[in-house]
Amino acid sequence: MDVSVGECGTILVAPAASIGDGSAPARGPDFTRAVLDVAGAVLTWPVLGAPGPPSAQVHDAGRAQQWLWALYGERVALAVHERATGRAAGSPARVRVPADLTALAGDAARLALGHWTARWWPASYPDGIPVLAPDVLGVETAALTHRCQQLFDDGGDQPDDCAAELVDEHRAALAPxxxxxxxxxxxxxxxxxxxxxxxxxxxxADAAGLDGPALRHLRAALAERPSTGAPADPGTLFARRTGYALAAGAPTAGGGRVIARGAGTNDWRRYPPGFVDAAEDAVSWTARALGAQRRIEVEVLAHGRAPSGAPLVAEVCVNGVHRGRVPLARRDDLWAGHGDLDLNGGLLPGAQPPRVEVAVVLPGFDPGPAPEPAPEPSIGPDAVPGAGAVDDRAARDAVRALARRRLAAAAPDLPYDVPPHAAASVPFLAETAAAATAADEDY
Structure with missing residues (x-):
């Protein structure tokens, strides 16, 4: 591991291969990193990379000393301490020391991946990647949080430290x-x-003083372990909800002459998890001419657990200029909406086809679009959809491939106890249940 002093006195710990210009670990799109807020630091793992110890940005070395030695080993902990206290004066600005493979490192990597999975799992019907039961994933994340308590303290600034909240929020999964x-x-x-x-x-739950019927049932089962005598199929126990509640709102309007159509940008960062199908072509649009009017219609594939009534909108840009937002309403398995746009002469017959970009966002949550490369050529009514692709599409494809590999490995005979460096590779119970459920459904 490389240990160095960064900006504002932050101590940086990173695998040697991940250092670029020497100032910070290499970074990629948000959805390619698993992150964990711990006492005095932020830990980061590359989701798509080889398993190994995390990078750390240590902003309070005193608080971090409670776990540094257990996560990286004593040599890394000492190097951090020396640079934080100034005892490394006269030594190189960056020191390379070996890290130890520890049990806490494996558990922490698995916990971080659990949080990543809750946010970024690319559930998609057309891509054949099933939805994970959030309560099952939440229960296992709670268990991992409790196992990793050494990483946390009572500072109150660590959003990932509360096992009790996770147990309380996801206790519905305990009975199945x-x-x-x-x-x-x-x-x-x-x-x-x-x-x-x-x-x-x-x-x-016991440490937090939680109680209730679900937890009393859990304690009784753990104390007695009576066998039911009948096999339990996780595909049945955790069967996903089928069908959708209809949302208010009219379907997209037909009529008029189609003058352009295409696929929009499905940027996972611009809406919360569980709203939109993660497929690359989940967002589609059609532009129509109705006399002098120009109307755009947008359809977006809904996530398998998408809520009704959420204020999703489609953001429309023409030739790089923002032209408005189209409210989307849930109807069956789609978010859909349409709107009239003032295109200032764009989309006119015989004119050069404009570059239309459509992205689905949730106002108030949206951090803004990701940086994009040079736009693809515009497409007309008969062209193959594909405009609006962003520069991290390859990363999204890699995440989908990762999800498929994990589902393929989600067999019931995998061991739970594995070497620390491989702990994160063991499928979560939610993945095992999803794999079993998908086998019984049309995926």
Whole structure:
């Protein structure tokens, strides 16, 4: 690991290969990094890279010393301490020291990946990537949070430290998880994985003083472990909701003459998880001429658990100029809407086809568009959709490939206890359940 002093006295810890200009670890799109806020620091793992110790930006070395040695080993902890206290005067600005493979490093990587999965899992019907049950993932994240308590303190500035909140929010998954565990033969890796998670959840709830019917049922099951005698299919226990509640709002308007159509930009960063299908071509648009009017219609594939009534909008730009936003309403498995736009002469017959860019966003959540390369050529009514692709499309494709690999590996006979450097590669229980559910559904 390279240990150095960054801007404002921040101590940087990073794998040697990830250092670019020496000032900070190399970075990529948000959705290619798993991040964990811990006591005195922020830890970062590359989701698409090889497993290994995380990069760290240590802003309070005193608080971080409680976990640095357990995460990286004593040599890295000492190097950080020396640079934080000024005892490294006269030594190189950057020092390279070996890190140890520790159990805490593996657990922390898995916890960070759990948070990443809750935010960035690329669920998509056309891409064949099933939705993960959020409560099942939340329960396992709670268990991992409790296991990683050494990373946290009572500073109150760590949003990832509260196992009790996760248990309370996702306790609906406890009953089916218990049923799955009780039905699994005790000697199987699946039963051991389930048991490890349930015991950690019980410990986290007990430490926080949580109570309630679901937690009392959990404690009784852990104390007695009565076998149900019947196999439990996780695909049945965690079957996804089918169908959609209809949202208010009229469908897109037809009629008129189609003068252009294309695919919009599906930037995962511009809306919360669980709203839009993650497919690259989930956003499509059609421009029509209705007399002198120019109307744009937008359709967006909805996520399998998309809420109704959310104020999603489609942001429309023509030739790089913002032309307005089109409100979208949920109807069946689509977000859809249409709007009349003042295009100042654009989209006229015989004129050079303009460059139309459409992106779906949630106002108030949207951080703004990602940087884009030179735009692709405009397309007309008969062209193949594909305009508006952003420069991180390759990264999104890599994330989809990662999700498919994890689902393919989500077999019930995988062990729970693995070497620290491989802990994050073990599928989550939510992935195992999703793989089983997808086998029974049209994916």
């Amino acid at each position: 998880l218990i049923q799955w565990w009780l039905a699994a033969p005790t000697s199987t890796p699946t039963a051991r994985r389930l048991e490890a998670v349930l015991f950690l959840v019980d410990a986290a």
